[in-house]
Amino acid sequence: MRVLLLGANGFIGRFVADRLLADPAVHLTALGRGDDADVRFDLASGSPGALTRFLDAVHPGVVVNCAGATRGGARDLTRHNTVAVATVCEALRRSGCGARLVQVGCASEYGPSQPGSSTAEDAVPRPGGPYGVSKLAATELVLGSGLDAVVLRVFSPVGPGTPAGSPLGRLAEAMRRAMQAGDGELKLSGLGVQRDFVDVRDVARAVHAASLSAAQGVVNIGTGRAVRLRDAAAVLARVAGYAGNLNELDAPHGIPQRPMIGAPRTEGTIADQLASAPYPYPDGCGPWQQADVRTARDRLGWRPRINLEESLADIWMEAACRI
Secondary structure (H helix, E strand, O other), X not given: OEEEEEOOOOHHHHHHHHHXXXXXXXXXXXXXXXXXXXXXOOOOOOOHHHHHHHHHHHOOXXXXXXXXXXXXXXXXXXXXXXXXXXXXXXXXXXXXOOOEEEEEEEHHHOOOEOXXXXXXXXXXXXXXXXXXXXXXXXXXXXXXXXXXXXXEEEOEEEOOOOOOOOHHHHHHHHHHHHHHHOOOEEEEOOOOOEEOEEEHHHHHHHHHHHHHOOOOEEEEEOOOOOEEHHHHHHHHHHHHOOOOEEEEOOOOOOOOOOOOEOOOOOOOOHHHHHHOOOOOOOOXXXXXXXXXXXXXXXXXXXXXXXXXXXXXXXXXXXXXXXX
């Protein structure tokens, strides 16, 4: 099976590449902006025609798109997350390769959800920030393309290579500095947030399974269990051998939250809507998010295997090696 991987150098893409390369039945070609890609191509600025010619030459059976941006302004996020996917979809429609598309989406497309609930694929998306909006637009492009396609909505990926700017990446770095300085107290914010953390290696397994399956539409990829960031911090402290106190900084008061999935619709002024900033939730998902993962189990035959403690141990190992 010939597979074209887009975004092989990203956090998720690197592990997807490793997983696919481990399958002797897969012939992998990586396309991206970096020098180490098999073929250099910028999806955000390249033309669909140029990509079509490449598809016709390589003739992949599956195209996996892990490319995109998680940070930046709305314009950049739209270019890298939405325009790029429009280019991929148009090129696949024009091409004669007939490839299946596996698009890696994200849980930020859903936005906030009701505490205690599990978000299923049929939930009405209400993204709480430009990143989620740009990824949701990409999902809608894929679903409306008429292609043989599946979108994997990945919840909160963690594990080796976790970006330093992510909540657990920042937590590990703060703990490393505290231990280096001999601080007996670590002050952190946002520890009450609960997220569905899924190991990036399990995500790669899901992508592999999706490339071999006939599943279409949206499929959630998570563990089905939300974990409070405070609890994750305690596990990380144990793994790291940090004996100090973990104290939470008070979050600002009076900041309204965005509407939650499953909550009654309410009318408000434009000022109210503009005031509902995602702080302290930069992903725009509010205080709680947990996946309903039954579709992944039933249609992909996929279940997560790696527990959070192992993921955190790998995050800490990388943080501890920094000078």
